[in-house]
Amino acid sequence: MTGLRFCFLTTFYPPYNFGGDGIGIQRLARGLAGTGHEVTILHDADAYDALAKGPAPPAEPEPAGLEVVTLRSGVGVLSPLLTQQFGRPVLNGRRIGRILAQGSFDVINFHNVSLIGGPGLLRYGAGIKLYMAHEHWLVCPTHVLWRHGRELCTGKQCLRCQLVYRRPPQWWRWTGMLERALVHVDAFIAMSEFSRDKHREFGFPRDMEVLPYFLPDTAEQGLDSPSQPPQDRPYFLFVGRLERIKGLQDVIPEFAGAGDTDLLIAGEGEFGAALRSQAAEMPRVRFLGRLPGDALARLYRHAVALIVPSLCYETFGIIMLEAFRQSTPVIARRLGPLPEITESAGGGELFSTREELRAAMSRLAAEPGYREALGRSARRAFEDHWCERVVIPRYLGIVRRTAERKQDWRVLERLSPRQGA
Numbered sequence: 236m237t238g239l240r241f242c243f244l245t246t247f248y249p250p251y252n253f254g255g256d257g258i259g260i261q262r263l264a265r266g267l268a269g270t271g272h273e274v275t276i277l278h279d280a281d282a283y284d285a286l287a288k289g290p291a292p293p294a295e296p297e298p299a300g301l302e303v304v305t306l307r308s309g310v311g312v313l314s315p316l317l318t319q320q321f322g323r324p325v326l327n328g329r330r331i332g333r334i335l336a337q338g339s340f341d342v343i344n345f346h347n348v349s350l351i352g353g354p355g356l357l358r359y360g361a362g363i364k365l366y367m368a369h370e371h372w373l374v375c376p377t378h379v380l381w382r383h384g385r386e387l388c389t390g391k392q393c394l395r396c397q398l399v400y401r402r403p404p405q406w407w408r409w410t411g412m413l414e415r416a417l418v419h420v421d422a423f424i425a426m427s428e429f430s431r432d433k434h435r436e437f438g439f440p441r442d443m444e445v446l447p448y449f450l451p452d453t454a455e456q457g458l459d460s461p462s463q464p465p466q467d468r469p470y471f472l473f474v475g476r477l478e479r480i481k482g483l484q485d486v487i488p489e490f491a492g493a494g495d496t497d498l499l500i501a502g503e504g505e506f507g508a509a510l511r512s513q514a515a516e517m518p519r520v521r522f523l524g525r526l527p528g529d530a531l532a533r534l535y536r537h538a539v540a541l542i543v544p545s546l547c548y549e550t551f552g553i554i555m556l557e558a559f560r561q562s563t564p565v566i567a568r569r570l571g572p573l574p575e576i577t578e579s580a581g582g583g584e585l586f587s588t589r590e591e592l593r594a595a596m597s598r599l600a601a602e603p604g605y606r607e608a609l610g611r612s613a614r615r616a617f618e619d620h621w622c623e624r625v626v627i628p629r630y631l632g633i634v635r636r637t638a639e640r641k642q643d644w645r646v647l648e649r650l651s652p653r654q655g656a
Contacts (some may be wrong), residue, residue, distance in 0.1 A: 236348035242338055250294050278351065321407065424444045446633065477503075543573055631650065
């Protein structure tokens with residue numbers, strides 16, 4: 236046998252997912268399978284069903300070497316609720332343990348484990364064990380460090396915050412259960428330097444590697460072929476879930492009245508009705524709903540810029556990579572990891588105030604040469620830092636260094652000399 240056997244454990248996995256973390260996990264799994272490794276995904280459909288407004292769409296076929304195991308307890312929402320309360324996989328624990336024992340996995344990678352098993356899941360399995368922090372769940376019961384649903388978290392008020400979010404308090408967080416479970420994990424991975432630093436600020440006791448998200452190389456096919464703009468008028472673009480914390484409500488007022496540019500909005504979410512009401516008398520604002528990848532690619536390519544106005548601490552910004560790949564600059568809020576990504580790419584501008592946002596939009600719309608220069612820099616940075624052929628070897632490098640520390644010769648023998656070097 237060549238290659239490694241990986242097991243990914245995560246609460247959400249496409250199509251049973253809501254945000255970018257599930258997509259990022261899928262891309263990593265497919266990327267590993269494409270380089271000769273075997274990957275098994277364990278995810279919890281009960282957790283998705285408990286939070287979703289309707290059934291999940293059909294699943295896409297997965298490539299050879301990638302197996303998806305969908306966990307269903309038979310008792311619906313009770314299973315993730317028990318996990319949330321007790322911090323362990325109460326109803327699915329035996330099945331998970333059996334799969335991990337029978338699979339003889341070389342690497343177990345925990346992702347978002349909040350509702351598939353909580354901290355108790357970290358004790359399961361053997362081999363190299365990694366934890367990838369797609370959210371701030373390790374230091375925040377509500378995952379996003381958005382305190383009381385209205386402000387950035389600058390200090391823990393977790394009990395009151397959970398009640399504001401209408402979530403049952405997780406009493407195990409005051410027992411040291413999570414801290415004791417951390418010893419079972421060999422390496423922790425943050426998605427950005429900002430997220431790593433924020434974990435440390437909020438008391439996370441372990442060092443963290445940094446590994447960004449990436450976009451698959453297969454999506455680059457036809458990247459430079461010509462395409463028609465989706466409309467005649469120039470436009471700025473927003474892509475993402477329509478939620479208050481994404482900050483779109485701060486952008487829409489800039490498109491009131493007459494003007495030379497429009498705002499196109501791709502996405503849906505619980506805050507969508509409020510945003511549509513806000514923009515009801517603004518013909519320059521268009522809501523496009525959810526769109527497939529090829530339609531989004533055309534929107535990115537011809538946009539003056541992608542606007543990323545998030546109000547909360549993101550762990551990364553995948554949509555920024557999608558713009559960079561299309562040589563489109565970004566205008567991002569000066570918050571969280573967004574400055575880190577924008578400045579390292581040289582691919583856009585930052586804003587903190589409405590005046591700065593307005594000025595950045597005016598510059599990019601009025602100076603096409605400046606916009607194109609930012610776009611070229613963004614594309615070069617994407618190819619250097621955030622494409623599959625760059626990030627997969629970096630991930631395998633974490634596996635290799637962890638295996639060296641543990642003297643796991645089996646893993647080191649199965650990694651080719653170039654993988655993770």
